[in-house]
Structure formats: C-alpha cells, structure tokens
Amino acid sequence: MKRIIIISNRLPVSLNFDDNKITAKQGIGGLATGMKPVHENYDSLWFGWPMFDPKAIGKEKTKEAEALLADYKCAPVYLDPEDIDDYYYGFSNRTIWPLFHYFLQYTEYKAEYWEAYVRVNQIFADTIAEHINEEDHIWIHDYHLFLLPQMLRKRFPNIGIGFFLHIPFPSYEVFRLLPWRNEIIEGILGSDLVGFHTYDYERHFRSCAHRLLGYDADFNRIQLNTREINLDVFPMGIDYDYFEQAAIEKRNRSVKDKSEIQKEIDKYFLTQPDRKLILSIDRLDYSKGIPNRLWAYERFLEKYPEHRGKITLLMLATPTRSNVPQYQQMKKEVDELVGRINGEYGMINWTPIWYFYRSMPLDKLIELYLASDIALLTPIRDGMNLVAKEYLASKPDDKGVLILSEMAGSAKEMSEALIINPNNTEEIADVIHQAIIMPEEEQLMRNKILKTRLKRYNIDKWATDFLGTLEKHSKRKAIYRPKNLSAVKTKLLKQYKESKKRILLLDYDGTLQTFHNDPQQAYPDKALYELLDKLSKNPNNTVVIISGRDKETLQKWFGNTDLKLIAEHGVWVCKNNEWVMTAQMNDEWKDIFRPIIQWYVDRTPGSFYEEKNYSLVWHYRKSDPELGKNRAIELKDEVNSLIANHNLEIMEGNKVVELKTSGINKGQAALNHMAGESYDFIMAIGDDWTDEFLFKAMPASAHTIKVGSINTVAHTLIDSVQEVRDFLKDLTE
Numbered sequence: 001m002k003r004i005i006i007i008s009n010r011l012p013v014s015l016n017f018d019d020n021k022i023t024a025k026q027g028i029g030g031l032a033t034g035m036k037p038v039h040e041n042y043d044s045l046w047f048g049w050p051m052f053d054p055k056a057i058g059k060e061k062t063k064e065a066e067a068l069l070a071d072y073k074c075a076p077v078y079l080d081p082e083d084i085d086d087y088y089y090g091f092s093n094r095t096i097w098p099l100f101h102y103f104l105q106y107t108e109y110k111a112e113y114w115e116a117y118v119r120v121n122q123i124f125a126d127t128i129a130e131h132i133n134e135e136d137h138i139w140i141h142d143y144h145l146f147l148l149p150q151m152l153r154k155r156f157p158n159i160g161i162g163f164f165l166h167i168p169f170p171s172y173e174v175f176r177l178l179p180w181r182n183e184i185i186e187g188i189l190g191s192d193l194v195g196f197h198t199y200d201y202e203r204h205f206r207s208c209a210h211r212l213l214g215y216d217a218d219f220n221r222i223q224l225n226t227r228e229i230n231l232d233v234f235p236m237g238i239d240y241d242y243f244e245q246a247a248i249e250k251r252n253r254s255v256k257d258k259s260e261i262q263k264e265i266d267k268y269f270l271t272q273p274d275r276k277l278i279l280s281i282d283r284l285d286y287s288k289g290i291p292n293r294l295w296a297y298e299r300f301l302e303k304y305p306e307h308r309g310k311i312t313l314l315m316l317a318t319p320t321r322s323n324v325p326q327y328q329q330m331k332k333e334v335d336e337l338v339g340r341i342n343g344e345y346g347m348i349n350w351t352p353i354w355y356f357y358r359s360m361p362l363d364k365l366i367e368l369y370l371a372s373d374i375a376l377l378t379p380i381r382d383g384m385n386l387v388a389k390e391y392l393a394s395k396p397d398d399k400g401v402l403i404l405s406e407m408a409g410s411a412k413e414m415s416e417a418l419i420i421n422p423n424n425t426e427e428i429a430d431v432i433h434q435a436i437i438m439p440e441e442e443q444l445m446r447n448k449i450l451k452t453r454l455k456r457y458n459i460d461k462w463a464t465d466f467l468g469t470l471e472k473h474s475k476r477k478a479i480y481r482p483k484n485l486s487a488v489k490t491k492l493l494k495q496y497k498e499s500k501k502r503i504l505l506l507d508y509d510g511t512l513q514t515f516h517n518d519p520q521q522a523y524p525d526k527a528l529y530e531l532l533d534k535l536s537k538n539p540n541n542t543v544v545i546i547s548g549r550d551k552e553t554l555q556k557w558f559g560n561t562d563l564k565l566i567a568e569h570g571v572w573v574c575k576n577n578e579w580v581m582t583a584q585m586n587d588e589w590k591d592i593f594r595p596i597i598q599w600y601v602d603r604t605p606g607s608f609y610e611e612k613n614y615s616l617v618w619h620y621r622k623s624d625p626e627l628g629k630n631r632a633i634e635l636k637d638e639v640n641s642l643i644a645n646h647n648l649e650i651m652e653g654n655k656v657v658e659l660k661t662s663g664i665n666k667g668q669a670a671l672n673h674m675a676g677e678s679y680d681f682i683m684a685i686g687d688d689w690t691d692e693f694l695f696k697a698m699p700a701s702a703h704t705i706k707v708g709s710i711n712t713v714a715h716t717l718i719d720s721v722q723e724v725r726d727f728l729k730d731l732t733e
Helices: 030-034 036-041 059-071 081-100 111-129 148-155 181-188 199-213 240-251 260-271 290-303 325-345 362-371 387-393 409-413 425-437 440-456 459-480 485-498 526-537 551-558 590-603 625-640 666-674 689-697 721-732
Strands: 004-010 013-018 021-026 044-049 074-076 137-141 160-164 193-196 221-224 227-233 276-283 311-318 353-357 374-377 401-405 418-420 502-506 541-546 564-567 572-575 578-581 608-611 615-619 648-653 656-661 681-686 703-707 716-718
Touching: 004 036, 004 111, 013 059, 021 059, 030 036, 036 044, 036 459, 044 111, 059 074, 081 111, 111 148, 137 148, 137 459, 148 160, 148 181, 160 459, 181 199, 193 199, 193 459, 199 227, 199 409, 199 625, 227 459, 240 362, 240 387, 240 440, 260 276, 260 362, 276 290, 276 362, 276 387, 290 311, 290 325, 290 425, 311 362, 325 353, 362 387, 374 387, 374 425, 387 401, 387 440, 401 409, 401 425, 401 440, 418 425, 485 681, 485 703, 485 716, 485 721, 526 541, 526 721, 541 666, 551 564, 551 572, 564 666, 572 666, 590 608, 590 615, 590 625, 625 648, 625 656, 648 689, 666 681, 666 689, 681 689, 689 703, 703 721, 716 721
Parallel strands: 004 044, 004 137, 044 074, 137 160, 160 193, 193 227, 276 311, 276 374, 311 353, 374 401, 401 418, 502 541, 502 681, 541 564, 681 703, 703 716
Antiparallel strands: 013 021, 221 227, 564 572, 572 578, 608 615, 615 656, 648 656
16 A cells, blocks of 8 residues: 555644643544544544744744654644644634534634635645655645645646545535635645535535536546546544443443543433433534524423432533634533533432533543433434444443434434434433433344444444545546546647647647637637648648538638638538538438427526537526436437438437437547548547547547546547647747
C-alpha cells in the first residue's frame, strides 16, 4: 500500500506547554478516535492545525513541538488566529454546519467568512504540497476542507485523492441557498473518490453536481471534463474489538480496582436492584436534539408514572463551540429544562436526570456504556453517530436497548434498534417505556444481529474499503484513460510541422464554440473566424467543419470562407459552394414523430425542438437537469419501438436527442470526403457521442481528440473549448 496522507482541520494530537516542558495528548472522540487505527497501522502522515501559534511560542519551542508531533506521524499546518475566527468559527461552524444540518435559521452568509475559508484551504494546499509526491494517496476529511481537493489536483494532476464527508450532505433545495455552492462542488470534485456515510448523502451530492453544474452522473460516477470521479457509501465503523475487550476487562474488575464512576453507579443499583439507567451522550450541539429528548423524557415521566423512582437519565453533554451564540443559548435552555424536570418529578432519594456538562475520557465512557440499560440517542440530524455503535460493542452480555433517531446516519445500518422520529415527543416517550419492559430474549436477539454487523464492518474494514476503492480507481485510471493532450502535444506539433498534406476534421458545438441555451446564439466570434481563416489559408491544410448543424446555418456562418462544410452529421456536403445530399432520403416520417416530440416540449419546461431537413432534434439544455434527463430516456423509449419501420436511428448528443435517417453519420461522411486523397496528417476533434462515429472511422495513424468525457475511443483528451482553440492556434504558429 502506498503512503497515506491524512488531512483534517485539526491534528489528532494536542500539545500542552507547561513549565518549559511540552507534552502530547491523544485526541478523544470524533475523527481522532475513528482514524486512530488507520493512522497507526498504515504508513501515514497526518496534516492539520496543531492548535498553537508558532509566533507566540518562539522558534525553539516550535522546533521542539514539531519534533514531538513527528513522533506521532503528524505535521502542522499553521494558521493565524484571525483566520481561525473567520474560517473555523465563522464559515465552517456558522455557515456550513447549520446549513448542512438543515438549521437554516442559524446559517450566516458573510463574505469575510468565505474569504478566510478560501485562504485557509490554500494555506493547507501550500503546506502539504511541500511534503507529498505523485506516488502518495491523499485522504482529506470533512467540511473544513471542501476546496482542498481541487487545489491539490491543480498541482498534482495524477495523484490519488480521496475525500470523506463526516456530516450529512443536504438536499439540493437546501444546498442551493449557499452563495458559494458551485465553488464547493468544484472543490470536492478535485477528488478521485468521494465517500459518504449513507446513500442519501451521496444522492444529494450527485443531484447538486448535476443540477447546479450540469455534470452527468452514471450510477456512482460523475464525468468531469477529462476526469471521472467515483462516489460511494462507506458507513464509518468503530474499533469494535477495543470496546468489547475494554468492557470485559472493566466488568471483571475487583471492587478495589473499580473507578469512582463505577463505584457510584454500583451504589445507585445497590439501593434498588430493579432500577434502570438510561444513557445519553452527545456534544452540546443543536443538531443533537437534546431539548427534544428532555421534553420526551418529561412526557415519559408524566405518561408512565409507574417508572418514577426506578429510572434515571444520565445525560453527558460535551462542551463545544461555547463562544457561538446559538450554543450559549442552547446550554441555557438545557440547564433550565433539567432543573425544571428534576424539580417537578424529583424525590428525596431519586433524581430523574443526572446531568454532566463536561468531556470524559474514553475509558470512563465505556464504563457508562457497560452500566447503562438503555442508550437514548435522538439527534435531529447526524452524519453517523458512532456512540450508538460504541454502546453496543461495550455490551459483552448482549443485554441493553438502543433507541436511535432515524435522522442519524447509523440508523441506516442499525434497523434492529428501536428507531424513532426525534421530533415526535409522544413516540419517544412510548419507546422509552417499550425499552424498559423489553424481555431479555428480545434484547439478545436484536443485539446479536447488530453486533455481528458492527464487528464485521469495523473501522479497519471501513478504512480498507475506502483506500482499496481509491487504489482501484487510480489503477483503472492509469490503464484505461486516454492520454491528455499535454502529454502528446509536443510530438503532435512536430508531426504536423513535418507533414505536407493535412486534413483537420472539426466538430463545432462543444469543440470550437461553447454551448449556449439558444443554439442560434452560439455563432462564431471574431477570434474563431480569424483562427479558422489562418488554418484554412495554409496550402497544406484542408479544414472541414463536420457538424450536426443544418446546412442553412453552416452556410450563413462559413459560406464565404475556405472551409469545407458537412452538415447534419453527414447528410449534406458543400462542394464548390453547392450543397449536395450524400444519399437519397425522404422526410415523410416527420409527420408521425413531430407530434410525439412536441408532446415532450409541452411537458418539459425550457425544452424545444428543432426541425432540420432530414432530422428532428429535441433540445433540453434549458430544462431542469434531472427532469430533462428523465424525459430524454422516456422519449428514446417511446420512439424506439417505432423507428425500425422507417429506417431511422436515435442519436444522443449533449442535452439533445436527435431522430434521423439511419446509416448516415460523421464517420461515413468523413471517409467519403477523404476518398481518393492521401493525407500524411489526419486529425479529428469532437466532444460528444455523435463524434465517436468519426473517431472509429479514422485510420490508426490519425490523431483523434475528445473534448471532455473520458468514455471515448479517441486516443487523446482535451479539457475544454478554450484549450481546443489554444491548440489550433499553436498549429498556426
């Protein structure tokens, strides 16, 4: 396995500067805990913000700190305190976090936040670029670094880049609210592989890429110019064996070896053995649904009074982002709710809620998992929620009940748990009662299924799957991908210069001119006229525009030039300024198919149809991308059963479906045009499916160049219309 470069906002190790001594402490929870086995077991280097300012501690301490971090296979990315405020507390936590968790009322759209976000992502790119090479695999984590994949891709075109999002990706209707939505999508698509916890998140991302930027997705692959990006689902696991073994060890401890927490819990059960403990562990974040949970618990106490005095909710809320106003307000609300419930229902020897606002070491959390009869996890929106998995792994006797919100990513793979809607107070109250009275046999049955799945798809399997998919994609890319023009350009220019008789076969739309919502507005500009004029006036050159356009349009645009013209994919050829049909055809079939296509125009806002001499074309470039794509499939299905009797074929171009007479295509037209001539340099350039006929028809010695998509028989790829023009300009010089 190649070296893995792990990149996240923060390093998994924090440093403490005390009495001129620097000590390191491993991070707890979240990504630090989840990625720990990966970091330790692979040849890896982890980049992130080290949470100290080198200017504040001086050069000597900075050097010492870097050496200590190196022992943990970590490398720092230094950020200014001002950037931290706007990038981390600003854009990451006041823009992305609430928006992606559907808390639109908390989302702030500030230009200074965005500018800091771009700046910090660029600092990450600049720092990391000094330490990596093309042989590494890069694994970028989470929403703080959406722009980093594209920034690194520009510097390292062939390196393997994976990106994993640990929070939900919102639906198109929510994501489109973000002013910098396109930049975020483009940044992520610098990756080769984009991973999500659930299929819903992947589907939302694919929809946004398609609807906002027009990128087509084929199953789980997005075609992006000359690159292909894989999207896939990798539900993050836990270090199952660690939690299981730690729980067994703690369960078997003697009384004198037990921690204070264990002793306090033992005391709780000693006074009343039939008592039950409900555990709730979260960061104090509005996405976790803590107030909803407390309201539901209050309703449970009201509705099921028989459980009062016999059940206690142990609620651990870890402090987070305490300088953000919404979090301060929520803490106040939670404090008041806990106080009110304990005041209303508490007794001398019973407190309904044990509330702790603090972080807790992992080994102490396992003690809580082990002691609790029920885990109550009710996030309003959560990317995964590993606490649910940790709780079950810490149950060596398979007893215990997990109550889990359907809005948590982990609910997708944990259907045997008691799944609830976090906004349904009555349902949660009833399910708490169900969990309390659930027979042990049912608990064992549910948990054995869940634990078998969790043990099999653990953190190692998650990482291996992701990195294996990235490796597989990189190998496939290296084997099957045609070469980019930049790799063969020098050789191609040399052959062009040394040749004496050349033919250049050039598509128009998407090749020489960018697409336009109105095809008639995509007329040649002055620069294109000058470029084609230079090429065609060279006595060694024959320059052919071979297009799906109708002959009237090509005549209007290029009739007064030295260019050779082929229209309607080869139906018409212009010879001696006269248009000649290449085969005898009729257009009587149009009367049958015109009403069908018109129906799709009526049912698909933004679409229209174009009638050529011997074809009908349905355009849907201006339509909603998903609706247009679906309607195109429907149209092809409908006419497919009718075309055989009329000698017709369907040709699908870029956002167009064309119905035309069968047997005529660009490839056949080009061969007819070249018949009887001997060229020592043949070059064909096109951008869509209709140009594949042209590429296939060319002799092996020809230079075939595809603009954009990598699904092609062409030998060479080029990124854009502008690059085609730049290359043709190089030929003239």
